[in-house]
Amino acid sequence: MAKIIPFKAVRPTRDKVSLVAARSYQSYTKDQLEARLRDNPFSFLHIVNPGYRFDKEISGIERYSLVKNRYLEFKEDIIFVQDEKPSYYVYRIVDRENQEFNGIVAAVSAVDYENNVIRKHEDTIENREVLFKDYLKTVGFNAEPVLLTYPDNSVIKGIISKKQKERAEYEFTTTYRDTHYLWKVEKPELLEAIEAEFKNMPHIYIADGHHRSSSSYLLYKDLKAANPEHQGHEAYCYFMSYLIPESDLRIHEFNRLIKDLNGLTKEAFLIELDTMYRIENRGTIPYKPSKKHHFSMYLDGEFYSLYLRKTAYNTETSLDGLDAQILFKTILEPILGIKDLRNDNRIMYINGKKDIVNIKSNVDSGNFAVGFGMVPVTIEEMKQIADDGLKMPPKSTFIEPKLRSGVTIYEF
Structure with a gap:
């Protein structure tokens, strides 16, 4: 009550x-x-x-x-x-x-x-x-x-x-x-x-x-x-x-910008991604994902779509199915070495109300190496995670x- x-x-x-x-x-x-x-x-x-x-x-x-x-x-x-x-x-x-x-x-x-x-x-x-x-x-x-x-x-x-x-x-x-x-x-x-x-x-x-x-x-x-x-x-x-x-x-979603590739070349980074994602090069045309577990990526002047390989990722809790958590567990932490989402100065968050081109301009400026976009969290996801006593990664929602x-x- x-x-x-x-x-x-x-x-x-x-x-x-x-x-x-x-x-x-x-x-x-x-x-x-x-x-x-x-x-x-x-x-x-x-x-x-x-x-x-x-x-x-x-x-x-x-x-x-x-x-x-x-x-x-x-x-x-x-x-x-x-x-x-x-x-x-x-x-x-x-x-x-x-x-x-x-x-x-x-x-x-x-x-x-x-x-x-x-x-x-x-x-x-x-x-x-x-x-x-x-x-x-x-x-x-x-x-x-x-x-x-x-x-x-x-x-x-x-x-x-x-x-x-x-x-x-x-x-x-x-x-x-x-x-x-x-x-x-x-x-x-x-x-x-x-x-x-x-x-x-x-x-x-x-x-x-x-x-x-x-x-x-x-x-x-x-x-x-x-x-x-x-x-x-x-x-x-x-x-x-x-x-x-x-x-x-x-x-609205919060998109992620990362300052460097953690010592990897572009080619080595894409190979690492291939383990967990089906990757499509979208060229220079801005791409925004439209489904859960799909991400956009802007790297070295080109947009990519990333589709999670479901057989490669286990979902045991409501938090596991959250896109911000998936991005963290499959890319940011294991590949890019970002373990502390609140305090690592290599990551910046921009709210999804800003156009996806905002990711492009930040990367093209040279201040960031790669940017990721995702779809917004739903109210049902937010409530389920709260009901389960779990906590979203920081900057999962712009409300x-x-x-x-x-x-x-x-x-x-």
């Missing part, structure tokens, strides 16, 4: 939300970041980059404390205001390609994370978990929801659809040409209906935000241990999430929607 509850969000005023909302800090180039900090005093980037005011790079606990100060200033200046009643927030995104994402922003249970009601499909890195946990403990808020997905539900869909016929609290379009809408749900009967539907779900799944989820769980454990009067309903027992139905989730920071904020 998934426990999903409403909360009193801290939100930008209607007139400033489009100015406040920001992409993930890491997604901006240095020039983009400088321009937004210089030209937009209301951007949430001023909160997460407090050193801009002092023209200084600031890190660690000093930065965390200044982040909290900037956040409190935004509240003092009535840029942020907290809702008076606990609410769910219906959130809709329509992107530049006219894809729609419709879901609910809510608080989800850290205990559900602990008990595997909230299921994971990716490994996390411990030092990143601890760093973000310490950040959350200092600043006292979370401004970017974890993306969760749940099986399509007609009752929740009906509530969302009916709510979306009303005037939205927010409607704004970003410079990326994504349009965002938000509606407050605060009627008791609707709150109860939404909570009851989620209670009937045995599992929900993390789509994007494994480190944020894990950090929030670590924060819960720390604050619970430090509170002798802990009762289980404190704000730190929950973390903010955006829950969307599985049919709205968009999963949409990508959320904005600072639109709804959860305090604890």
Whole structure:
């Protein structure tokens, strides 16, 4: 049973939300970041980059404390205001390609994370978990929801659809040409209906935000241990999430670029590949695979298709059948010598939303020797791996929607 509850969000005023909302800090180039900090005093980037005011790079606990100060200033200046009643927030995104994402922003249970009601499909890195946990403990808020997905539900869909016929609290379009809408749900009967539907779900799944989820769980454990009067309903027992139905989730692949052939010549590399793959030279015409266990490869000015020889590869678990795992176990590790997919600087990942020609341009530049493309993971594969308690290789999925920071904020 998934426990999903409403909360009193801290939100930008209607007139400033489009100015406040920001992409993930890491997604901006240095020039983009400088321009937004210089030209937009209301951007949430001023909160997460407090050193801009002092023209200084600031890190660690000093930065965390200044982040909290900037956040409190935004509240003092009535840029942020907290809702008076606990609410769910219906959130809709329509992107530049006219894809729609419709879901609910809510608080989800850290205990559900602990008990595997909230299921994971990716490994996390411990030092990143601890760093973000310490950040959350200092600043006292979370401004970017974890993306969760749940099986399509007609009752929740009906509530969302009916709510979306009303005037939205927010409607704004970003410079990326994504349009965002938000509606407050605060009627008791609707709150109860939404909570009851989620209670009937045995599992929900993390789509994007494994480190944020894990950090929030670590924060819960720390604050619970430090509170002798802990009762289980404190704000730190929950973390903010955006829950969307599985049919709205968009999963793209991550393609791989490798800097060298591990000392092999082109010819020797192709011979090594032949053991596990049927290889076809596609020439200079870009080739993108269309089936599972088929890969594209760009090497020395030419595209190749690689078809896995099924008799040469054993599939014993759901993870074994994942294309990212197959590529790792048959090529990256045994032939190219890449054993640590997270930390080896010989590998780079590019999301599959970018054209397959992007692989070609990176290899042609001389920065990489070979590139591999694959088909996206399906929601069924992702769920099965999570259900089996297994973990995908890093960068197996590029998942949409990508959320904005600072639109709804959860305090604890």
